[in-house]
Amino acid sequence: MLAALVLGALAFIAGSIGGDGRAPAPVVLPAVPASAPPLNVGLVANSLGVRGNHRAAEQARVRTAGVRWIREELPWNMVEPWRGARRWQRTDELFVSAARRGLRVLPLLLGSPRWAAGDDLSLPANPDDFGAFAARAAARYGPGGSFWRAHPRLDARLAPVWFELWNEPYLEAFSVGGVDPARYGRMVRSALTAGRGANPRVRWLMAADLVYETPDGTRADWLDALMADDPGLLASVDGFAVHPYSFFAPGEEDDTSPPFRFARVGTIADELAARGASRQPLWITELGWSTCDRRPDCVDEHEQARRLALAFTQVRTTYARRVRALFVYHLRDFPNRAESDREAHYGLLRTNGSRKPAWSIVRAAAQAASR
Structure with missing residues (x-):
C-alpha cells in the first residue's frame, strides 16, 4: 500500500510541475507489483573529484x-600511475565519506595509466594488467576487504559487491584509438579470473549494447563481436551494465532509430538470452536527458522530469524481471559551460544548487524502491 501511495505522489509530481502555465501531461505510474524484485536507485555524482568538505556536502545532497x-570512478591511472604504485589515498577518502553518509558505491574501473596504454581512455595493450588492477580493487574495497578491516568503525555492510568494468567501450570516446571488442572482452575475462581469485564475494558488470562502429564507419553487432573471440564470455559474467540513452520518451519511441531508444533495454536482454546469458541482471548505470537549450538534442526541465518518471515506470513494470538498478546521470550540471553544451546539463541540480523538477521524481522513485 505504501508503495502505491508513493507512486501516486510521483504521478502527481510529474503532472503538476509546469511553471510556464502549461503543465505536462500527467504520468500515471502503477503501484510496484508485490512480486517485483527490489530496485537499486542511484546517482552518478563524480564526487571523487571534489575535495574535503565539498565532497561531504555533495554526497549529503x-x-x-x-x-x-x-x-x-575508481581510476586505474590515479591508483597506479607507474607500474607497481599503490596510491589509494583519494579513493579511500571517497569510501570513508560515502560510508559515513550511508551510501553504497558502485565502483567504475576506468582510466589506463600511460605505461599501459597510449591514452587514459584507451584500452590497455595487455588485458592482464587491467585484470591485476581489478583484483587489487576487489581485495581492498569488496566485502571483507583490507579497506574495511582498516576502518572498523565504518559499516562494512556498505562494502561494494558489484564492480563495473570500464565505461562504454563500444564508443570511441572511451576506446581512444579504435573500438576493439576482442580487447575489451579479454580485459573482462582477465578481471573475472583475477578478481574472483582475490575476492570471491565480488560480482562483475560488463558493458553491453547492441552495436558499435567499425573503423570503416559501418555498424557491427557488439555482442557477436565479443563472443567471436570468447564464446563463453557473456555467460561467465555476473551482470551487464547498459546505458539506454534515448532521443525519445520511454514508451513513446518510434522505430526509426532502434539503437537510440530506451526500449533497447528489452532488446539487449533478449539478445543476451539468445546467446546463453538469460539469468544475469541488467544494471542501468547511466540514464538521463539533458536540459541544454539546443533542440532537438535536449529537452526542457519539465520534460526531463516526465521522461525520468516514464523510465522508472518501465523499469518497475515492463523490465522488472531483468533490471536491478537505475543510476540517473547526473547529480548536478557542470559549471562554466555553455547553455548549448548537452553534456553539461544532465543534472538534477542547476549549477547554483537549486533543484530541477526531476529531483522530486528521483526522490519519490527512490522512496518507492526502498519499500
Missing part, C-alpha cells in the same frame, strides 16, 4: 534525494 547508491 545525494542522501537528501533519498538515494543510497552513487556510481563513482
